[in-house]
Amino acid sequence: MIPKECKRLAEVDFPIAVVSKHSAREKSIRHGHPSTLHLWRARRPLAACRAMLLALLWPDPCDENCPEDFKKSARQLLPSVCGTIGLKDEDLRRALLQFIGDFANWDRSSNSQYLDISRTLVMVAYDGEPPVVVDPFAGGGSIPSEALRVGCEAYASDLNPVACLILKVMLEDIPRHGPELAGELRRASEQIKEQAEKKLADSYPSDPDGAKPIAYLWARTVRCESPNCGAEIPVFRSPWLSRKGNSKSQFFREDDKGNCTALLIEDAPMGGPIKLRIAYGFGSQEMQDGYYRPLQTKASGNNADVICPCCRNVLSGSQKNPRVSSQLTMQGGGANVRFDRQGKRNGGARLLAVVTLKADSKKRTYRDPTETDYDTVFKVQDRLKKILDGTVATGLTIIPDETFHSVRPSPNARGLSAVTRYGMTSFSSLYTARQLVSLAAFSELVRSSATKHVNSESGVQRLLALCVSRVADYCSAQSRWDSTQERNVNSFGRQALPMLWDFAELVPTADCVGSFSSMLRGITRVIEKPNIAERRGQVACEDSTEHSLPSESARIWFTDPPYYDSVPYADLADFFYVWLKRMLPDERLLGNKFEDGTFLTPKLRECVWNKAYKINGKEKDPIFFENCVSLAFGEGRREVTPDGIGAIVFAHKSTQGWEALLSGILRSGWTVVASWPIATEQAQRLVARGTAALATSVHIVCRPRSEDASVGDWGEVLHELPKRVGEWMQRLQKEGIRGADLVFACIGPALEIYSRYSRVETPEGREVKLDEYLQKVWEVVGRSALEQILKTKEGAFEEDARLTALFLWTLQSTNGEFVTDKETAPEEVDDEEEDDDEKAPGGKSKGYSLIYDVVRRFAQPLGIHLPLWEGRIIETKKGVVTLIPVKSRTKQLFGEEGAVSVAEVLERDPRTRLQPLLFPELEQAAPTMKSARKIKKGKMDFSADSLDKPTVTTLDRVHAAMLLQAAGRTNALRALLNAEVDRGPEFVRLANALSPLYPEGSEEKRLLNAMLLAVPR
Secondary structure (H helix, E strand, O other): OOOOOOOEHHHHOOOHHHHHHHHHHHOOOOOOOHHHHOOOOOOOOHHHHHHHHHHHHOEOOOOOOOOHHHHHHHHHHOHHHHOOOOOOHHHHHHHHHHHHHHHOOHHHOOOHHHHHHHHHHHHHHOOOOOOEEEEOOOOOOHHHHHHHHOOOEEEEEEOOHHHHHHHHHHHHHHHHHOOHHHHHHHHHHHHHHHHHHHHHOOOOOOOOOOOEEEEEEEEEEEEOOOOOOOOEEEEOOOOEEEEEOOOOOOOOOOOOOOEEEEEEEEEOOOOOOOEEEEEEOOOHHHHHHHEOOOEEEOOOOOOEEEEOOOOOOEEOOOOOOOHHHHHHHHOOOOOOEEEOOOOOEEEEOEEEEEEEEOOOOOOOEEEOOOHHHHHHHHHHHHHHHHHOOOEOOOOOEOOOOOEOOOOOOEOOEOEOHHHHHHOOOEHHHHOOHHHHHHHHHHHHHHHHHHHHOOOOOOOHHHHHHHHHHHHHHHOOOOOEEEOOOOEEEOOOOEOEOOOOOEEEEEOOOOOOOOOHHHHHHHHHHHHHOOOOOOOOOEEEEOOOOOOOOOOOOEEEEEEOOOOOOOOOHHHHHHHHHHHHHHHOOOOHHHOOOOOOOOOOOOOOOOOOOEEEEEEOOEEEOHHHHHHHHHHHHHHHHHHEEEEEEEEEEEOOOOHHHHHHHHHHHHHOOEEEEEEEEEEOOOOOOOOOOOOOOOOEEEEEEEEEOOOOOOEEEHHHHHHHHHHHHHHHHHHHHHOOOOHHHHHHHHHHHHHHHHHOOOEEEOOOOOEOOHHHHHHHHHHHHHHHHHHHHHOOOHHHOOHHHHHHHHHHHHHEOOOOOEOOHHHHOOOOOOOOOOOHHHOOHHHOOOOEEEEHHHHHHHHHHHOOOHHHHEOOOEEEEOOEEEEOOHHHHHHHHHOOOOHHHHHHHHHHOOOOOOHHHOOOOOOOOOOOHHHHHHOEOOEOOOOOOOOOOOOOOHHHHHHHHHHHHHHOOHHHHHHHHHHHHHHOOHHHHHHHHHHHHOOOOOHHHHHHHHHHHOOOO
């Protein structure tokens, strides 16, 4: 047995780089991966969980208290996969870390040799008794499933019923029955599919030529409000139907290869009707003339204006004048067709095209809609009316009529709130009539399967329910058509349900992505993977703050808690919950025992900051989150044995989120002993927009703090802090950790110093709170970063140079990409998905941006006064600070005439000093500290009488040189560079420091490097 005093591997070392590589790669693995059982937000990669678990479980062989039996067994087992091991304990530690890194590879996750070694060493370390691993925020089940993989007992709980159902299948049903479960699932699903095809045959009729539809492409419509027009406008983002083989061309040509198809406007007379036709391989000019795009998105990205193609009148999409949303609200969201009494379409959604597939071909074909298509929809709507009043055994309606729990848009309550502005307030409004009829049919078949052909104890019915629930994700009016892949895309592309103007109505009985058959294949692949669990886990639907486990019952407490305000888990889960509880009315885990009188998932106890909900009249605010995680971590502290260890995962870039989490850790009786950042995200991901956009997830390793912990001395803590941070910065940089990831990863090691004490006091006896200590941590990290970047003490350059250097340094990303403005701005509820056609030409950047609080945390302790540089090198808007692009400073530095006038002066007299030439239009200076109060609405008040002419800084002169380089004024640039070299080394030193901070291929980097080549040697 591992003695209490013995350190675990996770406390001393961890193979960050190797595990990061495997974790990031795992995001792209689909076939057979447990994540494909069902969608759950912010799942942790199995690689990171598996590696961290072993590092928490295994003792450090270099520790004098490490059991000899463990070292002996490790030396016997590891050579078979790690090669020869040296005689020293350090050699054995390296072998154990190598094994952990190698086993993180998904390809080895079911390798019998690696499984046997990991399980044997776990059992040896714990005297043959499998240790208990507890995860109170189990969610998608990554941590407990990996605990079972390496031979532990797993106790997984979650407040959310949908998460509990996923956990039940992953941790109990599949381990209990193994691959045999796949055969039983296939037999049951074949019968359900056969019956569904019969029930829905009239809803999705084949074409006269035998082609079968796989998707119907629709557009919501609005009426032009011009008095002389009134045309019905089909609203969609892009005219492309197919761009396969030609995805990068804006317009295709006659000789283009591949299947390229788009919509052209054929006729748009004043007042309509607007006629569209499907075009194949048309020449670029004709396509350009008829290219139909009636929707324009404003710069904010939140609202959309609609342009009438007949009269060019604009329907406002702004919230101040919401003409578009008002019309769609009157249509209940606009996803359904409106018919008159004779069954003729007279409004609502308009069918743009039908995607079909012939039995002997895999090639998608697109055809124009026909009257038969509309007749079918009319009959389905009539059929829906007949089942709307029907109920299931529990009294629930057959069609989900629950209203969204949160219909009030909130600054941080994303979830389903975006679509409510367009009249969608109940779950049934998210679907077309045909989709509701189809899902209701599948639900009925799953519900009745338990009494017909499914052994209820096997878990097959739960798997069938998950399969149909996954179909619902693709079979809603929020699912779009991907023209490059020619397939449906699921409704939830990120942690919100955005408004879609045009959508794809999937045929769920077809054999295509998103259909019942497709979802079934994905689930059976997971089941058929080798049974890697030796035992079943335990699943409970519990509140993390009130766990039922007895005290000191677990050896490992490892969890990934909610991310402050970034993911509204419960709101998102409701989308699936309303269907799951209708399919599984007797499933105990799908009940809501925490909130009486609600038919949705628990919201009030959910551990997130969400202003949309109130408890006793008070909003769920950051204090609620901090108290909640503190209570949950306190429960973990109670459940862990005195020799146990814990780990907490966090990947939130918000400093407030970090502080709330860390405060909860310390308040609940834990001591931070290590911190390991693991790169768990791919470089390109849709949700990389700031609130949870770190490339790494920081794994904070904790130990139960001793009841008799001493009081720390503030002076000693401050003395130790710079050394600790410096050591970790060097170590993490060697592992490839960069920018904001590095900043947050250093907080853990810094907390080791602070959290070991019961409290930290100044010589006067005042307690030093966590927020005061974290301010010092940010200051030390900032100073260390500046010294590395500028290769000098921070005072050698002016504030603007220090701010720019820190800004660019923070934006560097661990995954090798450079985080840009869209990726670091706080996530907002966009009304539509980003479309490839809408990107700025050439990917032109509007500036690099960071969340204001991150910039402030660096700036304040380093004496950088942000208001002084507002409008000069930075711009702040809606909580985001943007670094003004160098080219955007041309007028500011050179005046109306740009670089021309300054270049001419320098070329006439190379001895002319640059300073009097810059800021020609500003008779007054940038504000001083005394006048900073004059800044209003993010603009600088250069007219204040108390101000002097701007002081030209080294950064100003570097930017001026870059602009001369951009203008091609070689002689003027040479004159400026000669003068700067004579002045001193600061100019060249700053330029050299900034060059590596800009992203590869950026305009700034190109100009800097070209300018530096011209510096006289």
